[in-house]
Amino acid sequence: MPLAAGALVGAMTEPNAPRRARGFRAWWGKTARWTVEASGSVWAFLGALLVIVVWALTGPIFRFSDTWQLVINTGTTIVTFLMVFLIQHSQNRDTKALHLKLDELIAAVEGASNRLIDVEDMEDDDLTRLSEAFQALRAKALEGDEEAKRTVAEIAPRVDPALAAMAEAQRRTSARASSR
DSSP states (O other): OOOOTTHHHHHTTSTTSOOOOOTHHHHHHHHHHHHHHHHTSHHHHHHHHHHHHHHHHTTTTTTTOHHHHHHHHHHHHHHHHHHHHHHHHHHHHHHHHHHHHHHHHHHHSTTOOOTTTTGGGSOHHHHHHHHHHHHHHHHHHHTTOHHHHHOSTTTHHHHOHHHHHHHHHHHHHHHHHHHO
C-alpha cells in the first residue's frame, strides 16, 4: 500500500518532529539562499557591470598601474572564491529537495517500483554500470523486445546483487499475481 502523498511532509509538522536548525546553520542557510537569489538578479549584474565601468574609467587616473590592475583581479578572485561555495550549497540543497520530491512520488504511486529510490547513494562505478545497463535495455526495447519494455530483471544481476534480489522478488510477486 503506497504512502499517502504528503504523509512524510505532514509528519514534519508534528510536535515531536525534528526542530529547525538554529544558530550558525540557520544563519548560513538563510544567508546562502538570499545571496544566491540576489546574485542571480538583474541588479547584481548591473552592479557588477558598474564596478567594471568605474574601474575602467579610473585607469587613466592611476596610469593603468599594477595596483590598479591588482584591485580588480583581487576583487573578482575573492568574489569568485566565495560564490563557488554559495553555488555548491544551493546546488546540493536543490538536488536533495528534488530527490525527496521524486522519492515521495515513487512512494505515493501505487505499483511504482522503489528499487532505485536511493540510487544517488550508489558508488560512481555502480551508477555507470547501471546507466549502461539501462542503455542496453532501452536499445532492446527500441528493437521491439517486449521483456525489455517491462522489466530490468535481465540486467539486474550484472549491476548489483541487491537489484537482482529485488528483481527476483518482483518476478515472484508477478507470477503469484498472474496465477490467481
